[in-house]
Each structure stands twice: as C-alpha cells, then as structure tokens.
Amino acid sequence: MPTLDWIGKKAVVNHHREVPYRLVHCDGELSAGDPDAGNLLVQGDNLEALKALLPYYAGKVKCIYIDPPYNTGNEGWVYNDNVASPEIKAWLGKVVGKEAEDLSRHDKWLCMMYPRLRLLREFLREDGVLFASIDANEIANFQLVLEDVFSGCSQIAIPVVNNMKGRNDREYISTCHEYLVMVAKTDFVSHGLPLSQQQKARFKHVDEEGYRYELRDLRKRGGADTRQERPQLWFPVYKHPETNELSLKPRDGWIEIWPMKKDGTEGCWRWGKSRVEKYLSSLIPSYARANDKWNLSYRIYLDVDREESLFEDDPEDYSEDYDDETGEAIERTTKPKSFWWGPELSTDNAGKQLKDIFDGRKPFDYPKPISLVQKIMHMIGDEEALILDSFAGSGTTGQAVLDLNKKDGGNRRFILVEMDEKIASEITAKRLRRVINGYDKGGDPGKPVEGLGGGFRYCRLGTPLFNEFGDIDEAVSFPDLAAHVFFSETGAPLPKKVDGSTPLIGQHKDKIVYLLFSPAEQGFPREAAGNVLTPDALASLPSAPEGFDGERVVYAEGCTVSPERLKAEGVVFKQIPYQIEGA
Ligand SMILES: C[S@@+](CC[C@H](N)C(=O)[O-])C[C@H]1O[C@@H](n2cnc3c(N)ncnc32)[C@H](O)[C@@H]1O
Structure with a gap:
C-alpha cells in the first residue's frame, strides 16, 4: 500500500x-x-x-x-x-x-x-x-x-x-x-437527491386517475449490453397489428418487436421475460417513423405510492428515499451522480x-x-x-x-x-x-x-483543564471535569449533562463512572470539600442498577478505603488529576 x-x-x-x-x-x-x-x-x-x-x-x-x-x-x-x-x-x-x-x-x-x-x-x-x-x-x-x-x-x-x-x-x-x-x-x-424542476417537468403525462408519469424506453439505450452478453434480455414481444395488445407468444399476423439499439444493432431489454410477462398490460408500444421500428415503454410515476401500487420494485435512475424509522418510501429522488x-x-x-x-x-x-x-x-x-x-x-x-x-x-x-x-x-x-x-x-x-x-x-x-503541572485549573467546574473524566474513561461523551448534585456522572456499557470533585475554594479542607473517597463516601455512592456486574470507577483526589474493601465492592479508584488520561 x-x-x-x-x-x-x-x-x-x-x-x-x-x-x-x-x-x-x-x-x-x-x-x-x-x-x-x-x-x-x-x-x-x-x-x-x-x-x-x-x-x-x-x-x-x-x-x-x-x-x-x-x-x-x-x-x-x-x-x-x-x-x-x-x-x-x-x-x-x-x-x-x-x-x-x-x-x-x-x-x-x-x-x-x-x-x-x-x-x-x-x-x-x-x-x-x-x-x-x-x-x-x-x-x-x-x-x-x-x-x-x-x-x-x-x-x-x-x-x-x-x-x-x-x-x-x-x-x-x-x-x-x-x-x-x-x-x-x-x-x-447515501440518500437520494430531490428531483430538480427540470427532472420533475419530465413527468408530463397524466394517467386515468390523474397521476403524473414519464415514459421510459424498455429497450436499453446506452451501455455495452448486447444480445451476446445478456441473451436472457433478448427476446421478442408481439403486438396486435391494430390494437395495442401485447403477447410474449408468437401469433399469426402480429408485429414482432425486438430490443434493437438506436444504431440498428441487437441490444437488450431492461426487464427479463418474467417481469415483462407480469406487467405486459402496462407496457406502451410506440412507432418510430424515422427507422420504421416499433418500441416499448413503461411508466415511471412522480408519486412513489402510485408506482408501488403498479410495480413491485424500482426502475433505474430514480430511486425512493426511505423514512429511517418506518422504512416507508417518502419521496421520489434521484441518485447523486x-x-x-x-x-x-x-x-x-x-x-x-x-x-x-x-x-x-x-x-x-x-x-x-x-x-x-x-x-x-x-x-x-x-x-x-x-x-x-x-x-x-x-x-x-x-x-x-x-x-x-x-x-x-x-x-x-x-x-x-x-x-x-x-x-x-x-x-x-x-x-x-x-x-x-x-x-x-x-x-x-x-x-x-x-x-x-x-x-x-x-x-x-x-x-486548558490542566495547568503546566498537570493540576486542575481553578476555573474548571464540576460539569467540565465530569465531561472530560467520562470521555477519557469510556471514550464516549457524557450521556447527559450533569450538574454536580450527584457523584454518579454516567454509565457506558459495563462501566459506571463517579466523580468526587468540588471546585477549588480557598482554605477549604480537601476531605470536607468532598474530593476524597472515604468509607462513608463509598457507602453513600448511588448504587448500580439491578443486575449490573460491570466496573464502578470512582475518580477522586484521594482514597482512604482499603484495597480489599474496594475489590469486594467492585470499585476501581482513580486519582485525579494523575490518572485522568490526557491530563
Ligand atoms: C475557505 S474558507 C471557508 C469558507 C466557507 N466554506 C464559506 O462558505 O464561507 C476557510 C476558513 O477557514 C479558516 N481557518 C483556517 N485555518 C483554520 C484553523 N486552523 N481553525 C479554524 N479555522 C481556520 C479561515 O480563517 C477561513 O475563514
């Protein structure tokens, strides 16, 4: 590479x-x-x-x-x-x-x-x-x-x-x-793009129930597809000489329509035989005087629901956009080019x-x-x-x-x-x-x-949250530090904003994160400020939800709880600021 x-x-x-x-x-x-x-x-x-x-x-x-x-x-x-x-x-x-x-x-x-x-x-x-x-x-x-x-x-x-x-x-x-x-x-x-005014204007025909549609050639016009490459898409459709009735079976006196390319060479249809058979009655024959040839077209509707009621899947080029929740088609769009x-x-x-x-x-x-x-x-x-x-x-x-x-x-x-x-x-x-x-x-x-x-x-x-010595800056508030601690511990943003009223700041997968921190106040003893994990503080931590068997991580400035008790309670202590990643 x-x-x-x-x-x-x-x-x-x-x-x-x-x-x-x-x-x-x-x-x-x-x-x-x-x-x-x-x-x-x-x-x-x-x-x-x-x-x-x-x-x-x-x-x-x-x-x-x-x-x-x-x-x-x-x-x-x-x-x-x-x-x-x-x-x-x-x-x-x-x-x-x-x-x-x-x-x-x-x-x-x-x-x-x-x-x-x-x-x-x-x-x-x-x-x-x-x-x-x-x-x-x-x-x-x-x-x-x-x-x-x-x-x-x-x-x-x-x-x-x-x-x-x-x-x-x-x-x-x-x-x-x-x-x-x-x-x-x-x-x-990728979702589709809304149709431009020009694209919408192509839906110039109106059907018997008032829905707008455009006609698309059933014959593939461009591309390299030929009879040799796609033999299953090369077959005749028969048309009654006077009416527009169509058939896949040969009938005496009926006109044969083949998917010829514009230059007169053998091309292929867009649809296979079974689909043509299913929607035969909706196909529209037309005659081109210039080359004395018959061709077939099908309808593409501006209204997706109308089209869905007639066909089971999408024609090419235009697509539908889907509502992410319901999966319902909401609008006819076009694939970005x-x-x-x-x-x-x-x-x-x-x-x-x-x-x-x-x-x-x-x-x-x-x-x-x-x-x-x-x-x-x-x-x-x-x-x-x-x-x-x-x-x-x-x-x-x-x-x-x-x-x-x-x-x-x-x-x-x-x-x-x-x-x-x-x-x-x-x-x-x-x-x-x-x-x-x-x-x-x-x-x-x-x-x-x-x-x-x-x-x-x-x-x-x-x-910066941390000064040049790695200490928490005086301007840092509880919500600031909580967002930072949670992200560095879990790699995810805080599920919702916290205000410091509880040390539980959030859960992500199998981790619950707590923060004991009250922003610096002059002359306030640390423990009284609630920045230390003491046995009492541990006992009063909001408990984990029923059935939770992950890790409870407590960030605080110090810890006076024995390692054995922490282990027994399933708690991991991390010291701020030193054990905050990125501090
Ligand atoms: C090409 S202009 C963007 C124009 C913009 N798309 C618009 O429609 O107005 C690039 C802009 O990026 C800003 N810029 C350059 N380096 C930057 C950086 N490191 N951080 C943030 N903005 C920066 C420039 O000041 C400039 O306003």
Whole structure:
C-alpha cells in the first residue's frame, strides 16, 4: 500500500494527543436566537476547539463538511489561503520545531491538516460521512492523507463545476471545477437527491386517475449490453397489428418487436421475460417513423405510492428515499451522480447570496454556495443530524442547516469553528444572526427577508483543564471535569449533562463512572470539600442498577478505603488529576 510521507510528518502524527483539553465559554452578546437550539459557533484554532469539544461530541457527528484553505498561495484574501496566518506559522514552529524552516508549502499544508483530520475522525458516527472541498493544488496529497487517517473507508472525489466560464489565468487549461471529496465510514447509506424542476417537468403525462408519469424506453439505450452478453434480455414481444395488445407468444399476423439499439444493432431489454410477462398490460408500444421500428415503454410515476401500487420494485435512475424509522418510501429522488454541475453551485452564486445578507457588500472571498451544503445534507438524509464544519469561514454551513430545517421541518444542528476572531465575530456570527432574525436583501428596506428562526451560541476557548503541572485549573467546574473524566474513561461523551448534585456522572456499557470533585475554594479542607473517597463516601455512592456486574470507577483526589474493601465492592479508584488520561 503506498503511503504519503513529508517533512514534518513524524512531528504531527500523534500531535492531536498532546493538544490540551480547554474550557469553552459562551458569549451571550454575540449569540442569537434560541440559545438551546443546539448550534455552536466556536472561535479558535480548530485543533484546540475540536479537542475541547471531543468529550461532548465524540462519535455523535453524522456529517462533517470542511472547506479548508486550498493552499493557492494567496495571502491577500480575508483569510489566509496559504498556511501562513500568524497563528498557524507560530503553531508550526512550535510543533514541528527546527525542521519547520525547511518545509515546502505542501509540507506545511499537510502538517496543518493531519492532526485536525485525526481529531475530526473521532467525531464521526459509524454511519457518518466527511465531505471536503478542495482544488487541484492539494487534491493529490489530500486523498493520500485521507487514506492514511481514514484507512479502510470509501473515498470518492466528485468534480464540482464552480465557475461555468472557466478561469482565464490558467496556463494550459481554463479551470472551471474543484472537487468535493467524500469519505464514507463503514455504515454510511447515501440518500437520494430531490428531483430538480427540470427532472420533475419530465413527468408530463397524466394517467386515468390523474397521476403524473414519464415514459421510459424498455429497450436499453446506452451501455455495452448486447444480445451476446445478456441473451436472457433478448427476446421478442408481439403486438396486435391494430390494437395495442401485447403477447410474449408468437401469433399469426402480429408485429414482432425486438430490443434493437438506436444504431440498428441487437441490444437488450431492461426487464427479463418474467417481469415483462407480469406487467405486459402496462407496457406502451410506440412507432418510430424515422427507422420504421416499433418500441416499448413503461411508466415511471412522480408519486412513489402510485408506482408501488403498479410495480413491485424500482426502475433505474430514480430511486425512493426511505423514512429511517418506518422504512416507508417518502419521496421520489434521484441518485447523486459522480459529477456536480449547475448554476446554483457556482462561486458567483455563493458571492451573491452573501452580498444580499451584507447590504450589498462583499465581506468574504470565495464563500461556498448554500446549495452545495444542502445537496450534501440531502445525501445524508437524517433530519436530526449533527453537522460539523471546522473551517467555517462566512458560515455557509450554518445558514444551509437553518434554511433546510425551516423548509422541511428538520432538526439538524451545527457546530462551526472559525479561527479568525474578526471573521468569526464580524462575518460568521453576523451572517447567522441576520438569517435567524431576518434582514433586508442587499440592504434594501423594500426587500425584507423573513428570519429562519433557530439560534446559536457564540463560544471562545478558555484555559486548558490542566495547568503546566498537570493540576486542575481553578476555573474548571464540576460539569467540565465530569465531561472530560467520562470521555477519557469510556471514550464516549457524557450521556447527559450533569450538574454536580450527584457523584454518579454516567454509565457506558459495563462501566459506571463517579466523580468526587468540588471546585477549588480557598482554605477549604480537601476531605470536607468532598474530593476524597472515604468509607462513608463509598457507602453513600448511588448504587448500580439491578443486575449490573460491570466496573464502578470512582475518580477522586484521594482514597482512604482499603484495597480489599474496594475489590469486594467492585470499585476501581482513580486519582485525579494523575490518572485522568490526557491530563
Ligand atoms: C475557505 S474558507 C471557508 C469558507 C466557507 N466554506 C464559506 O462558505 O464561507 C476557510 C476558513 O477557514 C479558516 N481557518 C483556517 N485555518 C483554520 C484553523 N486552523 N481553525 C479554524 N479555522 C481556520 C479561515 O480563517 C477561513 O475563514
């Protein structure tokens, strides 16, 4: 298996483990709408932000969409598209050390991306998927680095036409596309996309009960399938010379219809003989004067229920989307193609969408179009999905989520991370605030746009949980430490938020985790503060549920219970902060 190497790789492969866990503080002034809507915008370097969020969201994210710097070499945009912002430069110097001076621009980009991708992987559910926008500058390296981080996951690079005219400044070929790389974890199931207006317009026929349908050739038109390759799909159907009655048995004077290709060579039908026989009465013969040939068509209905009442399974191309819980077909959709194109996906369109929100000004270079992110959300299907974008920029992902929720009544939530303080507060947060509350299109009071509702919390990163000596920082509260302890013990986020009223913080599989901790108070004796596992504290721990025979793990600053008693009670003591992994 080929692997990717670069200068600085050794320094970053395990770096995500060394990144400290930090506190996250919310700023009500920059937040908007319903604070409990479950949406977050975190300002900070995503390496630290992701690490801080991990104890709360590990394994919970259905979809990650990222649009990282493409490494075009452009440093003059609102953000730095080279890996050369002051924050990242300083970070590289610190993490990679002296070697950092020799890094090429590709090395730097890879050093920046690797530990961030490692953390992103931890957030994904088993049925989750990561999408990343990228262009020709780093696509080759990116695909290899993804293979390294997500080994064994399926990967597809979808070309996305984002500039219909093509770029004039390219040396050999006028570039008009970039890529959307998709990495699907083991259990991801792709849902179909809603039909476009153009696709819907194809259902132009109306049946006797008023249902719209389109006609599809029963004869396979494209592909290499021939009579020789698929002999079972090569057979005649007989048609009455005057009526449209059909038969599979030869009859005197009836017209023979064969599955000929357009060029007159022998092709094959889409359906086998038994299916043709079953639905013979629904097939529609038609005559083509141009080549003096008869052909057969079948109906595809816009309404899936109508189609189901006539046929037992799906025709090709169009598929149905299913309700995850009931398994019922809900909507006719179309399978996403490996090439994305359309005016709604262009950078120009994205720029206009943003200008409309910012009073006709252009606040950000190269935002992504909302339709791109919504197309992804249609593919993931889940209307309750948690969506993470750790290179948030102007906040397109946030708006796409709010907008789609409003349209289909979904309850998707987002987590956005943006490093640049000015962008996060003056562009990302402002955009979200405006679309939540409503705004005047292009700044024109005559064109009010209704708010989408919802809300988000604006957060900043605080101090690390543990100081340079490994002690718990004074600012750490019980819920902060509980989330961290639980995650480091079980690898899972806390099932529900705790407030410190009980030392039992949660159960995961065969482990129950307790925490004895009261945040530092000046001059308070430790034991009185309840931070020590004493025989009395042990006796008063909330008991395990009936029949539980797993491990009860108690985190506390000290322990005065004998090892024999602990063993007899099935309790494992772990000392904070030293035995908290990652401290
Ligand atoms: C290409 S833009 C994303 C644009 C976004 N998709 C949109 O539609 O507006 C990349 C963004 O990532 C931010 N960024 C770069 N490095 C980052 C990091 N380490 N942590 C968080 N954000 C970062 C940049 O400041 C920039 O705003």
